[in-house]
Amino acid sequence: MQHEFVIEAAGERLAATKITGADGAEPRILALHGLGTTATRHRVRYLLDALADHGHASLTFDFSGNGDSTGALTRSTLCRRRTETLAAAGQLAKNGPPVLIGTSMGAHLAAWTVPELRPRALVLFCPATYPAHAADLPFDGSLVRPANHPDSPAYAALRRFDGDLLIFGARQDQVCPPEVIEGYLDHARSARSAEVVWLEDCDHFVHRWLPGQESLRDDAVHAVLRLLAA
Known part of the structure; x- marks a missing residue:
């Protein structure tokens, strides 16, 4: 069911969507999409729908300037x-700590909000990180590229994370280098x-690719379900 x-x-x-299971329980999972003109809350629905089928409700939304939300990117x-x-x-x-699912820029935001939200788990897809000085740069071409920035506020916040961390990395990622994942592990x-x-x-662009890979998609869903059951 969705609302x-x-x-x-x-x-x-x-614009936001709640995806719930048959029991109608309120969501404890928040999914954050990445950066880009075509990024929307719908990209990750293949995963959130599968989680709802196993009783895990979630919430996802479009950031301002994306999808059906107001504002300019x-x-x-x-x-x-x-x-x-x-x-x-x-x-x-x-009634309990949340689980944050973040993709690319959304992973940076998920980690950055650890001190406030105190999540019990982070699920990060192709995570990005940005340096401290980028926090107020507009998305008009001024934002620096993701990299393993040592002063990233995502890394600083992640040092306080005491839950379970699951990262999906893409070997052919041309946006976020593998050193970023190493940085997440080092600071967690x-x-x-x-x-x-x-x-x-x-x-x-993991959520474009993964839904069409039936076996790998199922493996990813089961990996997240194992994390939620921990």
């Missing part, structure tokens, strides 16, 4: 999207567990 609604955040209206910043992430997290169930030293799943023939 469409709107989240008010920083003067924008964010060129006026957005990482700081603005962090504020929107926290607003969306306020719609999650309050307090995590209860950390695992990396490498997708050998996948490029950065």
Whole structure:
């Protein structure tokens, strides 16, 4: 089942979807999409629908300037999207710590919000990181490229993470180098567990590629389900 609604955040209206199972339980999973003009909350539905089939409800939304949300992408910043992430997290169930699923830029935001949200698990697809000075740069061509930036606020926040970390890396990723994943692992030293799943023939656009790879898609779903059951 799904429920469409709107989240008010920083003067924008964010299009959001709750995906629930048969029991109708409120979601404790928040999914964050990546950067780009075509990025939307729908890309990861193949995963969220599968999780709902196993009783794990989730919430996903379009950041301002993307999809069905208001706003202009060129006026957005990482700081603005962090504020929107926290607003969306306020719609999650309050009976336990959340699980954050982040893709590319969404992974950076998931890690950056660890101090506030205190998630029990992070599931990161092709994670990006940005340096501290990039937080207020608009998405008008000013934003620096993802790299293993030592001063990234995502890394700094991740040092406080004590839950379970699952990363899906793409061997053919032309956007985020493998050193970024090494950086996530290096800074997640307090995590209860950390695992990396490498997708050998996948490029950065993992949610375009993975749904068509039946066996690998099922493996990815089961990896996330194992994490949720831990």
